[in-house]
Amino acid sequence: MSTRYKVGDTVRWNSEAGVIHGTVTKVxxxxxxxxxxxxxxxxxxxxxxxxxxxxxxxxxxxxxxLHKE
Structure with a gap:
């Protein structure tokens, strides 16, 4: 099952620098x-x-x- 994110959702993702927290700005x-x-x-x-x-x-x-916060 797939999660659909929308503008304004708070999410986290992995990067080379570690876990980053942020907001979806565009889909x-x-x-x-x-x-x-x-x-x-x-x-x-x-x-x-x-x-x-x-x-x-x-x-x-x-x-x-992405992972929802």
């Missing part, structure tokens, strides 16, 4: 360029733009990489 359902790279998204496999609560940096992850 992408169609292919998009993000930080100079093409990201493949669809309604079946959306990607989530997330903002770190600590640094304010943006990242984009697939649903399986």
């Amino acid at each position: 992408h359902l169609h292919d998009v360029e993000f930080m100079g790279r093409q990201r493949h998204c669809s309604e079946d496999e959306p990607q989530y733009e997330v903002k770190s609560a600590k640094t304010g940096h943006l990242a984009m992850h697939r649903e399986h990489a």
Whole structure:
């Protein structure tokens, strides 16, 4: 079963720096360029733009990489 996140949800994800906490800022359902790279998204496999609560940096992850807080 899949969890769907929405804008404003608080989530966490793993990175090289450890566990990062942040907020979903956008949900992408169609292919998009993000930080100079093409990201493949669809309604079946959306990607989530997330903002770190600590640094304010943006990242984009697939649903399986995020965990709801």
